[in-house]
Structure formats: C-alpha cells, structure tokens
Amino acid sequence: MSRSKKKPADSPDDALPKAVGHRLSLYLRELQRLLSDGQETTSSGRLGQLLGISDAQVRKDLTYFGHFGYPGVGYRCDELIDAIRRILGTDHRWKVAMIGVGNLGRALLGYRGFAQQSFDLAAAFDVDQSLVGRPIDEVMVYHLDSLDETVRRLRIKLAMIAVPATAAQEVADRLVSTGIEGVVNFAPVTIQLPEGVSLIGVDLAIEMEQLTFAALNRLREDRSATDGD
C-alpha cells in the first residue's frame, strides 16, 4: 500500500510514526475480538503474541497516548477499545463519499466492514447518467457535477476514489476544494494532494506484486545460501 504525500511519509521528525497508528488499528481489531469472545482483560504480551510483535512494542505504542493498564490485571478490553477509538477518531461516525461506481466502486459500496468501524457511506458519484438518481446498496448515486455541493451539504469528510487512472487527479483536486480531510485512492495511479489532506493509496495489484517479489527473494536467498557452501 502506498502512503504518498508530497512530504516523505515517514520523515524522522514525525512525532508519531505512521506505523504506530496502523498498529493501533490492529490492537483495536484484536481487542474487539477478545471482548466478543468473552475476555474482559488482556495483556501487552497477549496482544503482542496475536500480532507477532513484542510486548515491549505494544506498551511503547500505547505510552504515546497515556497510561492504560492496571497492575496485576493488565488492560481492560472495553476501556482500551474506547481509548483507541478516541485516539483514532472513530469514537464518532464519519461520512464517506465514493467517487466512481464502476466495478470496484460498486463492490466497495457493498462492503460491510466500513460501517462496523464508524464509517458511513453517505453518497456515491459517477459521470454515467444512467446510474445517477438511484441508490446502490442503499447509497444514493449523484452526478459528479454535484460533487462540491453535495459533499458540503452532507458534511462528508472522507472520500474513496475508484475512477479510472486518467480521471483520478482531477477528482482528487475537486475533493480538496470541498474541504475534505482525507482520501483513499483505489485508482492505479499516484496522485498528489496538498499538505493538510491525508492520502492513502490502495492498489490491489501492487499488493499481489509484493507477494511474487517476496517469493522470488526467497529463491534468490536460497540460491545465494547454496552458493556460499
């Protein structure tokens, strides 16, 4: 996954490394699962084990935000869930726009995982007149021409871009002008946003390439290990 901004993503002077935010999301998932399994408390060791990292890393990540554990008890799952949701900003719900309801956009409209984690798809946009004015998976489709007006009126703060690569930058620029806070770009192209608007790029084929790259690297390592004998 690309996290592309004009500023390098993990510049050393960042107070909060991006990886910490990502791990907070992973802790939240595991805590929600533990709680739904009936576990009321847990520990940094258990969380670390579930995620394949050290207990020290878990404690260090949480220390950025305060003190959460109890001596002899560990973490109370419900309290830590609430705390992490506050830190991530998902203690209240966010409205999300989907731009482009072709193949992938339409699929994402039906994906239930967003609503479970505080994200409500509030509007979809497309240039195809035959799609406009009717809901898809209960999300109303508007014409792209009404983007600015609709996003402001519905107070939408986040957007997903699932338009063809050639249209992605223009759509992103129009979203920025509405005062949006963040964008997930699914179009297979790198787009540029100004500072102050977050951007995450998701290119599913790139993820697959990282698998084949890793598979080849294992082969290369095996060969060089054999060469060394």
Place this chain on the structure above:
Amino acid sequence: MSRSKKKPADSPDDALPKAVGHRLSLYLRELQRLLSDGQETTSSGRLGQLLGISDAQVRKDLTYFGHFGYPGVGYRCDELIDAIRRILGTDHRWKVAMIGVGNLGRALLGYRGFAQQSFDLAAAFDVDQSLVGRPIDEVMVYHLDSLDETVRRLRIKLAMIAVPATAAQEVADRLVSTGIEGVVNFAPVTIQLPEGVSLIGVDLAIEMEQLTFAALNRLREDRSATDGD
C-alpha cells in the same frame, strides 16, 4: 495495510527492505503510464517527481538490481519496465485462487486490475453449495472441500482470502498445506503463516482509520502550536 509475518516485517538485517519492493511497483505503474503516453525515455528525477521522492532514492532503489540508465538519455521506459517485471516476478503470469465469494470476494473476482498485471484468477472456493459449479465473472467456483486437490491440479501459487474472520486462519492453514507461495488476507483479522509463505493483510477499514487518525493528529499539532505561542 498490514504486512504481518512472524518475523518483524522490516528487521534491519533484511538485505532488501520491503519498501523497495513496494516502490518498484510504483515505478512500474508510472513507467507503463509514461510509455502509453508516448514517452520512450525518462529520468530518475522525473520518476521521483511523479512519486514525491528524491531522484537519489530512485537511483538507490534500482542499484540493488543492476545498472539501467544510459548517459545523456536516462532510462528507456520499455527496458526498465521489462527489468522491473523480472525483478518483481511478473514477467510471467501467476494463477491466483479466491477463497470466499461473498460480498468482497465476488467484487474482487470482477476487478480487472489483476489481469493487467500478470495475475489470473484461476479458481474460486466457497462453502455455499448454491454457488458451487458455476462461474462468477468467468471464474469457476469450487467447494472448499476440493481446495487442496484443485489448487495443486491447476498449479495455483497465490491466494486471496475473503472469508469471515472466524474462518480465516483455518483457510490459511489449508492453503499452506497445498504449497502456496503467498496470501493476501482481506479478512479483518491477523493470521499467522509459517516462514516461507508471504502474507499481506488488507483491511480496508484500517486504511480509513489511518485517515481519521491523521486528521486528528493535524488538529493536535495545530493545538500544540497554538499552545506554544
């Protein structure tokens, strides 16, 4: 996006940082676009500019794999595309299995981006008998019981997991026993695979959370800047 393995993902003794592999994919996308726009050559400066990184970083990444540029010319797009595809392993096609054809799995079956980058969805699997035996988007759906036999017979080397969270680890274990090389996990849970099988986790709601986290961090930074006045 989570890249979870039992071994920490970016341990300092890795010869090839994972970020390099990811940037190779991004270079490839930009080179393909430049070439389709009629540009036969390009430079590290131009590639860096398109991706918001320095030209030195581009040259350093490529140096891991050889020498590609020509003095006074820069890179030939077609040559560099071929070279990067060889490095990533996408100079030949890979067969991919989709496990789970619910909401998200079905959407991914229709996603054209995979085929464009050398990935062929060769088979889908589900436990729902009513889906078995018929193709979805030209991909045949098999019963999960035939996973091992079908994956081996079709020589499938990669898989996407899009089953409910509770079933993901079991499905992953069964995939490992078929001798698969890599897995992209879309189920919203952290799964564990043995060394030697690559794993990438894609949780779309986690990506959204990173946007809200970043938006809140901007607010926190603004506040602390004001406090400092």
